[in-house]
Amino acid sequence: MKLSRVRIQNYRSIVDSGEVEIEERVTVLIGKNEQGKTMFLRGMASFGQNKQYVPNDLPNHLRVELERKKASDIPIATLQFQLDDSDRTALGSTIEKPVEISRVVVTKHFDNSYTYKIVRDDNSHTDIKFKTPDIGSHVDELRRITNQFRTKLQAHAQRQSAFNPSLNQAEQHIDTFLGSNFSVAGQLDDLLKTLQVTLAGVPGLDAPIQEDIASVAREIRVVLDQVKQTLSANPTHVLWALFPQFVAHSTSIDRIPNQVSLAEFINDTDATSPGMAKLCRVAGISIQKIQELSAMDASAREAYEDSYRELFLVLSMSTGHKRCTAYILELKRNVCPFL
Numbered sequence: 001m002k003l004s005r006v007r008i009q010n011y012r013s014i015v016d017s018g019e020v021e022i023e024e025r026v027t028v029l030i031g032k033n034e035q036g037k038t039m040f041l042r043g044m045a046s047f048g049q050n051k052q053y054v055p056n057d058l059p060n061h062l063r064v065e066l067e068r069k070k071a072s073d074i075p076i077a078t079l080q081f082q083l084d085d086s087d088r089t090a091l092g093s094t095i096e097k098p099v100e101i102s103r104v105v106v107t108k109h110f111d112n113s114y115t116y117k118i119v120r121d122d123n124s125h126t127d128i129k130f131k132t133p134d135i136g137s138h139v140d141e142l143r144r145i146t147n148q149f150r151t152k153l154q155a156h157a158q159r160q161s162a163f164n165p166s167l168n169q170a171e172q173h174i175d176t177f178l179g180s181n182f183s184v185a186g187q188l189d190d191l192l193k194t195l196q197v198t199l200a201g202v203p204g205l206d207a208p209i210q211e212d213i214a215s216v217a218r219e220i221r222v223v224l225d226q227v228k229q230t231l232s233a234n235p236t237h238v239l240w241a242l243f244p245q246f247v248a249h250s251t252s253i254d255r256i257p258n259q260v261s262l263a264e265f266i267n268d269t270d271a272t273s274p275g276m277a278k279l280c281r282v283a284g285i286s287i288q289k290i291q292e293l294s295a296m297d298a299s300a301r302e303a304y305e306d307s308y309r310e311l312f313l314v315l316s317m318s319t320g321h322k323r324c325t326a327y328i329l330e331l332k333r334n335v336c337p338f339l
Contacts, residue, residue, distance in 0.1 A: 001087050001242045004103065005080040008043035010066060010110065012036075015059055017043075045246045046108070047077040053110050071111030078107040080119075087242055094238045096129045104128070104239065116236065130235035132183055138227045139182055142220060146174050149216040156209050163204035173198040185231040188224045192217065262294055 002024070008017040013036045020040075029037045046053070053076060058066050066074055081104045083091075091098040095118075103119040116128040150171060157167040177195045182188065199213050260273050266287055269277035280290070 001081040001083060001104070001244065003079060003244055004082040006040075006044055007078040008040055009075050009078070010058055010062065011043040011046070011076050012039045012057060012059065014039050014043060015062065043077050044079070047079055047106075047246060049240070052112055058110070066110075072109050072113050074110035075107050076110055078105065080105045081243065090242060091238060093134075094131055094235050096131060106239075106243075114236070116239070133230045133233060133235070135182060135227050135230050138223055138230065141223050142182070143178060145216060145219045145223065146178060149212065150174055152212050153209070156212070160204060160206055160209065163202075163206070163209060166202045166204045170199060170202045173202070182224075182227055183231065185228050188228060192220055192224060195220070262290070266291060 003022050005019050005021055006017070007019045008014050010016075013034075017036070017040055029040060031037050045051070046057075055063060055067065057076070058074075083098075083101055083103065088098040088101060091101070095101070100120045101118045102121050102123075105117040105119060105125070107115045107117075109115070117125050118128050119125055153167060153170055157164040173195060176198075177191060180187075180191050182191070196213065196217050200210075205213075260276065265272045265276070269280070269287060280286075
């Protein structure tokens with residue numbers, strides 16, 4: 001899955017970032033100091049399941065108001081993910097009709113719970129309907145175990161004449177058990193107890209038959225525990241396996257100064273400002289091009305800048321002082337500036 005949109009709300013200094021589109025290649029955050037760029041990234045990183053929100057994560061001036069609400073009603077991080085065909089194939093085991101899904105929208109709330117929605121090709125939004133876990137193999141195992149037990153009971157009926165008239169009654173109890181709904185985890189223990197009690201009440205039981213009843217009950221218990229485990233498995237695990245992982249890393253090494261000496265930058269770009277050097281490379285502006293621009297008159301440089309409005313980086317140079325000022329501009333509607 002690819003991250004396509006992000007919205008951070010009610011997190012630290014951010015009340016609502018609005019929906020921010022993420023570019024496939026490079027996304028740039030632009031803003032003055034203390035305007036929320038770092039908090040936006042930390043808000044994205046907080047989307048992970050290992051992050052637990054605390055009251056200090058709420059905006060200070062809204063904390064009293066927000067704490068009156070249910071924590072599950074306070075959205076923090078809403079991320080949208082674009083699906084490809086391999087994602088849809090992987091989700092086929094857990095989500096209904098994945099072929100129709102265009103995007104998945106997941107919101108993490110202040111109580112650390114998540115809501116999951118899908119966006120279909122017609123742009124309709126609906127809650128994700130997860131499939132009931134497949135317990136077919138466990139039910140098949142229950143049939144195998146009880147059929148073996150049935151065979152033993154038939155042998156006991158030939159051996160023990162007192163039990164023979166009760167064989168049909170015992171088999172009816174087995175059939176009733178096998179006809180039960182095993183997809184309700186909270187009722188599985190009762191199903192087994194009912195089977196044990198009804199079999200124990202069948203007339204004509206001797207010690208060998210009672211031992212076989214106890215033995216089959218233990219075997220069934222093992223399988224029912226496996227059914228419980230399957231039913232309790234989080235149906236979202238397939239989704240989370242497909243989500244990208246987010247890490248917010250902060251460093252002062254690549255901070256970009258307001259101005260650098262053009263001569264020094266051309267002589268050794270990485271030593272002068274590694275951050276600016278990386279931005280130049282991202283924008284496709286080589287040192288040679290910078291040298292050419294520095295030799296042009298102002299009107300020629302302006303024409304160059306106008307022709308590259310779609311780039312993430314625009315360099316404006318002062319030939320009088322041979323200094324280079326880097327401006328990162330939000331020039332595309334769907335670019336989220338990032339710095």
